[in-house]
Amino acid sequence: xxxxxxxxxxxxxxxxxxxxxxxxxxxxxxxxxxxxxxxxxxxxxxxxxxxxxxxxxxxxxxxxxxxxxxxxxxxxxxxxxxxxxxxxxxxxxxxxxxxxxxxxxxxxxxxxxxxxxxxxxxxxxxxxxxxxxxxxxxxxxxxxxxxxxxxxxxxxxxxxxxxxxxxxxxxxxxxxxxxxxxxxxxxxxxxxxxxxxxxxxxxxxxxxxxxxxxxxxxxxxxxxxxxxxxxxxxxxxxxxxxxxxxxxxxxxxxxxxxxxxxxxxxxxxxxxxxxxxxxxxxxxxxxxxxxxxxxxxxxxxxxxxxxxxxxxxxxxxxxxxxxxxxxxxxxxxxxxxxxxxxxxxxxxxxxxxxxxxxxxxxxxxxxx
Amino acid sequence: xxxxxxxxxxxxxxxxxxxxxxxxxxxxxxxxxxxxxxxxxxxxxxxxxxxxxxxxxxxxxxxxxxxxxxxxxxxxxxxxxxxxxxxxxxxxxxxxxxxxxxxxxxxxxxxxxxxxxxxxxxxxxxxxxxxxxxxxxxxxxxxxxxxxxxxxxxxxxxxxxxxxxxxxxxxxxxxxxxxxxxxxxxxxxxxxxxxxxxxxxxxxxxxxxxxxxxxxxxxxxxxxxxxxxxxxxxxxxxxxxxxxxxxxxxxxxxxxxxxxxxxxxxxxxxxxxxxxxxxxxxxxxxxx
Numbered sequence: 264x265x266x267x268x269x270x271x272x273x274x275x276x277x278x279x280x281x282x283x284x285x286x287x288x289x290x291x292x293x294x295x296x297x298x299x300x301x302x303x304x305x306x307x308x309x310x311x312x313x314x315x316x317x318x319x320x321x322x323x324x325x326x327x328x329x330x331x332x333x334x335x336x337x338x339x340x341x342x343x344x345x346x347x348x349x350x351x352x353x354x355x356x357x358x359x360x361x362x363x364x365x366x367x368x369x370x371x372x373x374x375x376x377x378x379x380x381x382x383x384x385x386x387x388x389x390x391x392x393x394x395x396x397x398x399x400x401x402x403x404x405x406x407x408x409x410x411x412x413x414x415x416x417x418x419x420x421x422x423x424x425x426x427x428x429x430x431x432x433x434x435x436x437x438x439x440x441x442x443x444x445x446x447x448x449x450x451x452x453x454x455x456x457x458x459x460x461x462x463x464x465x466x467x468x469x470x471x472x473x474x475x476x477x478x479x480x481x482x483x484x485x486x487x488x489x490x491x492x493x494x495x496x497x498x499x500x501x502x503x504x505x506x507x508x509x510x511x512x513x514x515x516x517x518x519x520x521x522x523x524x525x526x527x528x529x530x531x532x533x534x535x536x537x538x539x540x541x542x543x544x545x546x547x548x549x550x551x552x553x554x555x556x557x558x559x560x561x562x563x564x565x566x567x568x569x570x571x572x573x574x575x576x577x578x579x580x581x582x583x584x585x586x587x588x589x590x591x592x593x594x595x596x597x598x599x600x601x602x603x604x605x606x607x608x609x610x611x612x613x614x615x616x617x618x619x620x621x622x623x624x625x626x627x628x629x630x631x
Numbered sequence: 632x633x634x635x636x637x638x639x640x641x642x643x644x645x646x647x648x649x650x651x652x653x654x655x656x657x658x659x660x661x662x663x664x665x666x667x668x669x670x671x672x673x674x675x676x677x678x679x680x681x682x683x684x685x686x687x688x689x690x691x692x693x694x695x696x697x698x699x700x701x702x703x704x705x706x707x708x709x710x711x712x713x714x715x716x717x718x719x720x721x722x723x724x725x726x727x728x729x730x731x732x733x734x735x736x737x738x739x740x741x742x743x744x745x746x747x748x749x750x751x752x753x754x755x756x757x758x759x760x761x762x763x764x765x766x767x768x769x770x771x772x773x774x775x776x777x778x779x780x781x782x783x784x785x786x787x788x789x790x791x792x793x794x795x796x797x798x799x800x801x802x803x804x805x806x807x808x809x810x811x812x813x814x815x816x817x818x819x820x821x822x823x824x825x826x827x828x829x830x831x832x833x834x835x836x837x838x839x840x841x842x843x844x845x846x847x848x849x850x851x852x853x854x855x856x857x858x859x860x861x862x863x864x865x866x867x868x869x870x871x872x873x874x875x876x877x878x879x880x881x882x883x884x885x886x887x888x889x890x891x892x893x894x895x896x897x898x899x900x901x902x903x904x905x906x907x908x909x910x911x912x913x914x915x916x917x918x919x
Contacts, residue, residue: 463851
């Protein structure tokens with residue numbers, strides 16, 4: 264009888280310990296970004312801030328902490344697939360968050376589908392990213408089509424250029440934007456050129472674009488060292504037309520890199536740090552305290568990946584029921600530092616507006 | 632005509648940047664008979680040191696260049712001790728050095744990324760614009776070109792007029808014969824590797840104000856330098872200089888007609904053509 268009592272007591276103790284362990288087990292979210300690039304690092308910092316805010320508020324699913332497992336996708340489809348497979352099969356996560364490149368996203372989505380997981384993509388811009396047919400794929404960034412419609416309207420109705428030059432990086436984003444600008448301006452495009460994503464010297468390019476006589480030069484370059492290099496080289500040869508960066512790429516790194524040559528460069532974006540809302544003010548304040556600089560779009564999209572998925576898991580009451588979590592994501596209007604957003608039927612985030620931005624006094628500010 | 636002249640000037644500036652990075656690489660191959668796959672990282676470190684000395688310590692740019700030469704030479708010396716000399720002495724070592732220097736280069740890049748991060752950092756060199764008729768160049772590009780010419784002349788004097796230069800040329804021709812006449816071959820090889828590191832450090836410091844420092848800049852520059860060195864004959868100093876300048880001009884001038892990306896791609900096509908038509912390069916044996 265005594266032995267029986269000991270067994271029951273032991274079983275109860277073990278059961279309590281196990282349930283406590285389960286209660287304390289962290290909720291794992293997989294994050295992939297090209298972490299060794301500035302834009303990838305910024306996005307990871309945003310994701311980490313979201314996890315910190317959620318954990319500081321007590322976590323999700325009755326007190327479980329959110330744990331991020333971050334891998335480098337290296338702007339490479341091979342590395343991105345490898346990272347996703349590792350997260351899904353070795354680390355046991357069911358949620359892949361992040362990424363910048365559409366190419367990587369296209370490669371990762373079938374892996375996510377094969378494991379019946381969920382992807383919350385941060386920055387890929389290709390319209391077809393959310394057209395894979397797998398319903399658990401979401402994307403936060405605006406697409407190149409959304410950007411083109413909004414920015415094209417601004418360029419044609421407000422800027423009204425006579426001659427347009429378009430300089431783009433040699434990847435899917437750059438080439439797509441080049442085609443869109445040609446469709447928008449037709450014969451007004453008097454010069455266009457494509458540069459390598461690792462190109463460092465833009466003196467020849469700047470000389471050629473100056474010779475075109477364009478009064479508006481639009482650049483598509485993901486890295487500020489490249490867009491900054493283009494604008495600096497244009498200034499070096501004494502050429503100062505109106506200059507724009509295609510939506511999504513203008514942040515405070517450009518004036519840091521290009522100095523005075525960046526003054527007046529304008530663009531549009533889904534986020535600007537001066538949005539006056541309680542959530543954004545807290546986001547900016549805490550990011551500034553943690554990183555010593557104000558956040559931009561990469562940071563806010565990185566933040567949103569974790570913020571929305573973690574809150575959706577909490578609302579669904581389950582980590583493992585991915586379909587239920589996906590339904591919550593689709594059915595909810597989300598509050599984010601950039602404002603309210605919701606997802607359409609194919610998983611594309613729809614935001615309230617794109618903000619006109621410009622570099623003024625060495626900083627990106629709202630233009631209107 | 633104005634556009635063509637401007638692109639020739641741009642090309643000379645771009646070509647000097649290619650030549651400066653290629654010089655150290657070809658020097659190491661000519662004397663040590665190994666390919667240093669970390670050479671681009673020496674160039675990156677030169678840019679990094681220059682940026683940090685100017686921006687963090689507030690010292691003048693010229694001082695930063697001197698610090699870059701000294702510190703990158705020291706890094707090259709350490710790399711020679713750790714990843715080159717002990718490996719190159721072994722049978723088949725000249726091939727294993729490819730891997731050991733590649734690994735050392737990765738360690739350098741990852742260390743810089745961990746310490747500095749991927750954020751690009753701009754630094755100012757010499758400000759101002761210089762007009763040559765209708766051709767416009769920044770003062771810093773003119774300075775870089777002039778500094779490159781001075782360095783090339785200095786290297787020529789070093790090789791032609793000093794005991795070190797004579798010893799270096801002897802080792803380049805034959806380790807065995809150099810030993811027979813009493814030259815400390817290992818010491819000359821180490822000094823050559825350190826000299827090449829210093830040249831790359833100077834190149835990085837000179838080019839940093841033009842292209843903006845970032846931790847991965849060495850990889851791309853290393854590839855371009857390799858193309859220049861192969862076309863100009865591996866081990867040939869004149870080959871590196873002439874081919875660097877020529878490729879820079881070809882790339883700039885062709886961009887008028889073909890666009891930037893096609894012109895840049897053409898450089899790699901020239902590498903293939905050279906390997907087919909004249910695999911030993913255009914200036915074979917010029918160091919010797």
